[in-house]
Amino acid sequence: MTLAAEPLIERSLLRLPGVYPPQEDTLLLAQALDREEMPPGTEVLDVGTGSGALALRAAHPGVRVTAVDRDRRAVLTARLNARRFHRRVRVRRGDLFDAVAGRDFDLIVSNPPYVPAPPAPLPRPLASRAWDGGTDGRAVVNRLCDGAPKMLRPHGVLLMVQSGLCGTDRTMHRLARSGLRATVHDRAHIPFGPVLRSRAEWLSSVGLLEGSEQHEELVIIRAQRP
Numbered sequence: 001m002t003l004a005a006e007p008l009i010e011r012s013l014l015r016l017p018g019v020y021p022p023q024e025d026t027l028l029l030a031q032a033l034d035r036e037e038m039p040p041g042t043e044v045l046d047v048g049t050g051s052g053a054l055a056l057r058a059a060h061p062g063v064r065v066t067a068v069d070r071d072r073r074a075v076l077t078a079r080l081n082a083r084r085f086h087r088r089v090r091v092r093r094g095d096l097f098d099a100v101a102g103r104d105f106d107l108i109v110s111n112p113p114y115v116p117a118p119p120a121p122l123p124r125p126l127a128s129r130a131w132d133g134g135t136d137g138r139a140v141v142n143r144l145c146d147g148a149p150k151m152l153r154p155h156g157v158l159l160m161v162q163s164g165l166c167g168t169d170r171t172m173h174r175l176a177r178s179g180l181r182a183t184v185h186d187r188a189h190i191p192f193g194p195v196l197r198s199r200a201e202w203l204s205s206v207g208l209l210e211g212s213e214q215h216e217e218l219v220i221i222r223a224q225r226p
């Protein structure tokens with residue numbers, strides 16, 4: 001049975017404290033992942049795997065899946081989930097592509113941290129490292145856009161999710177500059193969760209939010225190497 005036929009698996013994953021729970025962005029990206037062709041022998045990389053949700057989703061028979069995360073607890077969590085659901089996923093700890101240097105992939109999937117975060121010196125919960133993307137939300141997104149093309153095989157695809165708050169056009173231009181053909185593959189509008197609600201005033205003050213908007217646009221971007 002494929003994971004596409006198991007819609008609740010993302011809800012059943014184990015999670016060590018502080019590891020990102022699969023959420024709307026995970027599920028939207030999982031749906032996009034399901035639409036990709038992954039014949040046996042396909043090499044997939046999940047960057048920022050968290051619970052391992054997307055890596056497990058890609059782990060069809062014969063597909064070789066590697067997952068990376070810089071967080072030790074996420075790595076352990078993803079390994080536990082792969083074992084629990086009998087999926088073959090290699091999980092490595094490292095910053096973005098460091099742990100897979102020298103390899104290349106047919107498909108890279110990523111739900112990176114993309115939430116704009118105020119530069120306040122206040123201590124933040126450790127878990128916020130999973131979603132905070134610097135003051136414009138693009139600290140990791142930009143690095144992903146710049147680094148992914150070198151890790152893709154010819155015709156390889158990058159599938160990523162981000163918030164409209166951190167600039168869809170900026171991502172599209174950056175990927176195009178890196179030589180990829182990028183398109184917006186899917187969009188969804190979801191109500192602000194607690195993190196964005198608590199930051200709404202700051203987001204407005206820095207011009208990232210218009211008026212009293214209380215919905216976030218999630219965007220799936222698909223970028224292909226020629």
Ligand SMILES: C[S@@+](CC[C@H](N)C(=O)[O-])C[C@H]1O[C@@H](n2cnc3c(N)ncnc32)[C@H](O)[C@@H]1O
Nearest residue numbers: 020022026048049050069070071095096111130
């Ligand atoms: C928004 S969570 C997504 C988790 C999971 N992929 C999902 O969709 O539910 C982002 C993940 O990226 C990881 N991460 C953040 N920066 C990273 C980096 N520079 N290199 C590798 N992983 C990173 C975080 O530890 C976190 O697990």
